[in-house]
Amino acid sequence: MSVEAPYDYGVFSFAxxxxxxxxxxxxxxxxxxxxxxxxxxPLVIDRREEYFIYDMSGKRLIDTHLNGGTYNLGHRNPEVVQAITTAMQHFDIGNHHFPALARTALAEALIASAPVGLTKVIYGSGGGEAIDIAIKTARHATQKRKVVSITKAYHGHTGLAVGTGDERFSKLFLADNPEDFPNVTFNDLEAMESALQNRDVAAVIMETIPATFGFPLPAPGYLRRVKELCEQYDALYIADEVQTGLMRTGELWAITKEGIAPDIMVSGKGISGGLYPIACVMVAEHAAGWLTEDGFGHISTFGGAELGCVAAIKSLEICSRPETRSMVHYLSDFIGKGLRRIQADYPDWFFGIRQNGLVIGLEFDDPQGAKYVMRHLYENGVWAIFSTLDPRVLQYKPGLLLKPEIAEELLDRTEVSIGRAWAEVKSLRGSR
Ligand SMILES: Cc1ncc(COP(=O)(O)O)c(C=O)c1O
Structure with missing residues (x-):
């Protein structure tokens, strides 16, 4: 390590x-x-291992954001690292035009794990591209153009995905198009029915629990009724499981907890093991027609890269283990109880906990409440992020394999930080 460049990373360095x-x-x-x-x-992530990230300064943070579940299995999970390292002796990205070893093996594994009725897999290089594929697939299958999503939906920033979301992001690049991408209020079945009743909708796209909107929970039976309305009005149901899938709710796919067999389902983020980008779209046979009509209908050089497939096969296998499920159930219970204990001390400030397994949103009584808590958590050794489309709510996503002693440390640090954020908000209110 030279004195001029003490931060030496081999192929690059900084002073x-x-x-x-x-x-x-x-x-x-x-x-x-x-x-x-x-x-x-001012975080610049340097070292990363297990559920810890380290700023360049050496400051250690417990990662409770996990990039929306990308690091569900921890940073640089040793089993996933091993699988990719071994695979690199034989595989590379592969050639997207040809049938391929790892792509086929992953497709078979995904279909074996998927909700009933999903039979084909299409690959993208990231979640947004996979959502675009899901929308294109629904449009081809129904020969209709409109896609209904909820107000404050977030399905990514690629061409079609961004159209389904908040206008903050679609207007920036002149991609807002409310005619083709109407929004309805979450949990409002009447609004959903009136959006569908003209039978001109290709698909409803739904996150099982909308993450960027702060994890508002679907009312009991809401999603099931949306699926029924889709069937009644000849629209497909696209389940976006990019954040909620892969055991985060204590079941491999959150949508199966709702008793729904979607027509199309999207997985991303965690399926990569946080090590090699890949995203997957699972499609029911009745929606998969274009794969036969013109298999070149979606082309993506890196979509389904074979090294990504290896990462995904290993990640899916780890997520599917009974001991992973047990750990998620244990942690959900332990952390849920701990949060409720903290909440009891701050009823006027920390007023809500939205929880389904390890999908957790913490609600604070201030329009920007989660930003205060986020900063105090950061100062106190925890990284968790506010919800972009509802900054009252902190996204709080502990890892699936978090060690119990770290879960305890996380709760201790959370308690202190929530108290400090409340003290700051109260003093700001007093000085206004
Ligand atoms: C629910 C959901 N869908 C899709 C996406 C898009 O994924 P990506 O950022 O990999 O394009 C995201 C990203 O945050 C997401 O949270």
């Missing part, structure tokens, strides 16, 4: 964290870099 931040603004993304600096979170 200081300040240098990284300056160059990130100059060459990468000034808006995003400045946002985090202004938010009191």
């Amino acid at each position: 200081s964290k300040a240098e990284v931040l300056d160059k990130a603004k100059a060459y990468w993304n000034p808006g995003k870099t400045q946002f985090w600096i202004d938010s009191g979170i």
Whole structure:
């Protein structure tokens, strides 16, 4: 390690964290870099292992954001690292035009694990692309164009996916198109029925629990009724399980807990093991017609990269183990109880806990409440992020394999941070 470049990473090096931040603004993304600096979170992730990330300064954080579940199995999960490292002796990305070993093996494993009725797999390189594939598939199958989503939906930022979401992101690039992508209020069945009743809708796309909107829970029976309405009005049901799938709710796919067999289901983030990008669309036979009509209908060089498939096969296998399920049930109970204990001390501030397994949203009584808590958590050794489309709510997503002693430490740190955030908010209110 040279004195001029104490941060030496082999193929590149930096002299200081300040240098990284300056160059990130100059060459990468000034808006995003400045946002985090202004938010009191000048994080540049350096070391990462298990459920810990370390800032360049050496500061350790328990990662309770996990990039929306990308690191469900921890950072650099040794079993996934081993699987990819071994596979690299033989495989590369592969050629997307041909039938392929790892792509076929993953497709078979996914279909064996998927809700009943899903029979084909199509690959993307990320969640947004996979959502685009799901929408294209629904449009081809129904020969209709409209896709209904909920207000404040978030399904990614690619061409079609961004159209389903909040106009903050679609308007920026002139991709807002309410005619083709109407929104309805979450949990409002009347609104859903009136959006569908003209029979001109290709699909309803739904996150099983809408993450970026702060994990509002579907009312009992709501999603099942939406599926029935889809059947009644000849629309398909696309389940976005990018954040809720892969055992996070204590079942492999959250949608099966709702008793729904979707027509199309999307998985992303965690299926990569956090190590090799890949996303998957599972499709029922009645929606999969284009794969026969023109198998070249969706082309993606990196979609279904064979090394990504290896990461996904291993990640899916780990998520499916009975001991992983047991651990998620144990942690959900332990962390849920701990959060309710903390909540009892701050009823006027920490007023809600939204929980389905390890999908957890913490509600605070301030329009920007979760941002205060996020910063105090950061200062106190925990990384958890506010919900972009409802900043009252903190996304709190502990890892599936978190050690019980770290879960306990997480709760201790959370308790202190919620108290400090409340003290800050009260003093700000007093000074207004
Ligand atoms: C529910 C959901 N769907 C889709 C996506 C898009 O995934 P990606 O960022 O991999 O394109 C996201 C990303 O946050 C998501 O949360």
